[in-house]
Amino acid sequence: MAPVPDNTPPAGNGVGLAALVLGIFAVAFAFIPFAGEFLSAPAGLAAVTAGFIGWDRVDRGIATNRADALVGGLLGALALMTALLVYAATSGTG
Numbered sequence: 001m002a003p004v005p006d007n008t009p010p011a012g013n014g015v016g017l018a019a020l021v022l023g024i025f026a027v028a029f030a031f032i033p034f035a036g037e038f039l040s041a042p043a044g045l046a047a048v049t050a051g052f053i054g055w056d057r058v059d060r061g062i063a064t065n066r067a068d069a070l071v072g073g074l075l076g077a078l079a080l081m082t083a084l085l086v087y088a089a090t091s092g093t094g
Contacts, residue, residue: 016054016065019072022047026079033090036083044083047076 026044029035051073057063 011064012057012062013054013065013068015050015057016063016069016072019047019050019054019076020068021072022050023072023075023079027075027082030079030082031086033086036086040079040083044076044079048073048080051076 022043026040026047029040030044032040051069054063054065054069055073058066058069063069
């Protein structure tokens with residue numbers, strides 16, 4: 001007897017994984033003053049956005065990596081706050 005093919009679509013885990021990778025990248029560069037402004041802030045914003053999209057895909061049953069989307073979004077938010085604090089600390093007035 002032949003095996004029954006699995007008709008379930010593959011999980012769309014790419015957005016959650018992208019959130020995690022972008023979040024790690026953003027946190028890695030958040031403490032460097034120039035890199036935090038121009039690398040970490042956009043990567044952190046992209047990580048938060050991808051985290052929300054990934055979380056939505058998990059809720060709709062398209063993806064299975066809830067933890068990746070959550071951790072990536074949280075790391076992105078942490079990187080944004082850290083980059084903002086580093087910018088505020090290093091750009092003094094006069």
